[in-house]
Amino acid sequence: MANSFASLSTAIAWGSVIFALIGIVAGIAWGKIVTIQAENEARTEAKRAANELIKEWLSNQAPAIIRAHVELMGRTVLRGDEDDDAAADEIGKNAG
Structure with a gap:
């Protein structure tokens, strides 16, 4: 019985380590995806604002x-x- 509990706790420990590694990798990947999307959105907004400013300057x-x-x-x-x-x-x- 003690041997099976030791084996069970070892399996749970390894499973926790694997889930932790998966969580870390997923968190880093999610962070990269969010960063790329935010950068693209910022570039688009900057282009729109610059074009609006140029149009205003040209008209005034x-x-x-x-x-x-x-x-x-x-x-x-x-x-x-x-x-x-x-x-x-x-x-x-x-x-x-």
Whole structure:
């Protein structure tokens, strides 16, 4: 009887060790899966937020910057009696 109880306790101990190892491996695997999913979700959200910020910037600030540069390009001559468009075309031809 003592021998069978010793054998039973040994089997229970080995089973507990095996279940503990399975639990540790499953926990690590679950942690990796959750980490990968969270990283993908964070990247997707970051891309969405960046695109939203870019669209907002383009609608609010870009037109004023473009308008300022177009006005600078429109004033290509120093004297007021010459044609700005002709001078701009000449600069463009000489530039390349």
